[in-house]
Amino acid sequence: MTHLQELESEKKAVLSDWIHEHSQMVLRTAFYFVKDQMVAEDIAQEVFLRVYKKMEEYRGESSVATWLYRVTVNTCKDYLRSWNYRKLVFSQTFLEWKTGESPEQEVIRKLNENELVRKVMALPVKYREVIVLHYFEQLKSREIAELLRLKESTVRVRIKRGIDKLKEELSGGEVHGTNGQIL
CATH class of the missing domain: 1.10.10.10 (Winged helix-like DNA-binding domain superfamily/Winged helix DNA-binding domain)
Incomplete structure (x- = not known):
């Protein structure tokens, strides 16, 4: 196994530990922002993908949980600013207005x-x-x-x-x- 393969294997192991320890917190935080379970699950996946890609940037100045909160909050804010979200909110509002509830x-x-x-x-x-x-x-x-x-x-x-x-x-x-x- 080459040095690069060993580093990748180590990164995957660390990420796996982080997912095991912090996935519920990431999912809850995402849900609090977007108010939709399925979207929160997508955001949680995106958070861990971003964390994996930027793992080398984690300097250990704060706890892993704090870093994951920060990435989660930023990912949620990105989602809430996106055109897809705004279009979805408008569509849901229109449908609720059109069909209504008894x-x-x-x-x-x-x-x-x-x-x-x-x-x-x-x-x-x-x-x-x-x-x-x-x-x-x-x-x-x-x-x-x-x-x-x-x-x-x-x-x-x-x-x-x-x-x-x-x-x-x-x-x-x-x-x-x-x-x-x-x-």
Whole structure:
């Protein structure tokens, strides 16, 4: 086996470990951004493909999880800016408007959705990403700031404003995260 083949084999082994350890986090993060399971799965595959191609660029200055979050967030933002996504959103909106749901179907659908998650997903991206990373993924403000390349104070302000928007949407009551803590 040549030296180049050994390096490729080593890269594949490392990637396999990373996929095993972090694939659920990557998939969840992608889903929080795009709100579609199938698209999130495609994005997760794209993330690991990008990571494989750029593995040599990983300098170890942050944890692998932080690096994967960053790649996932960037891949999601690329997707959300793409023409295909905008065209899909327009098409879905048009179809929903054209066909509509009966009142009974709408009530059933709304009852089946988790209200808090739905409200978080409806937040603007800049608030949604910090809320998801802080409360759902349990990252600290410092880690989120590093991940999103923002000042820590900006992250804290966005978390606060995001929570304020959620409280407003949920009629002024206390908002509880997935772990039971008050948001």
